[in-house]
Amino acid sequence: MSSSALNFGYPWWLTYGHLPIVAVALLLLLVGYWRKWSKWPMLLVAAVFLWSSSALLISRFLFDINGRGSLPTENFFRGGTGRVLDIGAGTGRSSIMVLEARPQATLVALDLFGESFDEHFGPGQSPQERLLRNLQIAGVAQRATLSTADMRKLPFEPATFDAIVSAYAMDHLNREGSIQSLAEAARVLKPGGDFLLMLVAKEPWIEFTFGPLIMHAGTRGAAWWGPRVQEAGFQVVEEGTRPATLYILARRSLP
Numbered sequence: 001m002s003s004s005a006l007n008f009g010y011p012w013w014l015t016y017g018h019l020p021i022v023a024v025a026l027l028l029l030l031v032g033y034w035r036k037w038s039k040w041p042m043l044l045v046a047a048v049f050l051w052s053s054s055a056l057l058i059s060r061f062l063f064d065i066n067g068r069g070s071l072p073t074e075n076f077f078r079g080g081t082g083r084v085l086d087i088g089a090g091t092g093r094s095s096i097m098v099l100e101a102r103p104q105a106t107l108v109a110l111d112l113f114g115e116s117f118d119e120h121f122g123p124g125q126s127p128q129e130r131l132l133r134n135l136q137i138a139g140v141a142q143r144a145t146l147s148t149a150d151m152r153k154l155p156f157e158p159a160t161f162d163a164i165v166s167a168y169a170m171d172h173l174n175r176e177g178s179i180q181s182l183a184e185a186a187r188v189l190k191p192g193g194d195f196l197l198m199l200v201a202k203e204p205w206i207e208f209t210f211g212p213l214i215m216h217a218g219t220r221g222a223a224w225w226g227p228r229v230q231e232a233g234f235q236v237v238e239e240g241t242r243p244a245t246l247y248i249l250a251r252r253s254l255p
């Protein structure tokens with residue numbers, strides 16, 4: 001199926017929010033040219049036009065939040081056979097990333113499907129149905145099951161999963177909640193299993209495009225997350241960034 005049929009449901013302004021600013025700046029440039037405005041107002045409007053049009057291109061094509069994503073590192077769960085947990089699966093973007101990259105894997109897509117889901121994706125059709133529909137469109141639904149639960153208290157036995165992914169979800173909790181959810185991830189992951197954590201990054205691309213708008217309480221950076229991941233019982237094996245994303249690949253320490 002084509003990726004255009006997928007609907008991850010992130011708000012329009014994350015992709016097209018700069019468009020009205022581009023339109024207004026362009027209009028002002030034309031008016032200024034026609035009315036022969038002086039140099040400084042024209043330069044100011046030109047700067048706004050340049051920023052908003054490049055930010056529009058970046059958010060549409062570089063971040064592409066509503067597009068199909070890919071794993072930030074090929075080193076995650078290289079074995080590829082076994083059971084993966086997606087913590088904070090939302091409308092399925094990260095679950096589809098894993099299931100497409102690892103065709104032998106099965107996956108449990110876990111989310112609270114509550115207030116935070118509605119804040120990100122808007123109310124409407126049942127959240128579980130939205131997630132399931134995207135998994136079906138991507139052709140991976142037969143390898144996925146859904147779980148409604150809080151990531152701070154996972155409803156699984158210790159050492160249940162071969163790998164865990166969590167994308168842009170643990171950073172939506174406060175510090176205490178993030179630490180609890182890391183501990184829970186460590187508890188339900190088998191020793192030696194991979195944990196891929198993706199977070200909204202405080203990096204130049206995102207700061208240029210959105211300024212402080214997209215920074216929420218959880219935007220903490222590698223200096224905070226790296227040590228917390230280790231304290232939870234993982235060894236960090238790789239760390240990196242890609243546009244808008246900080247990722248940490250960690251391995252559950254052996255007993």
Ligand SMILES: C[S@@+](CC[C@H](N)C(=O)[O-])C[C@H]1O[C@@H](n2cnc3c(N)ncnc32)[C@H](O)[C@@H]1O
Pocket residue numbers: 087088089090091092093094095110111112113114115116117118120149150151152166167168169172
């Ligand atoms: C920004 S979305 C990320 C969705 C998906 N992983 C992706 O890559 O697009 C964050 C998700 O975390 C979920 N979430 C927030 N707090 C949670 C909690 N305490 N337990 C489980 N899920 C939670 C929200 O419902 C939301 O679907």
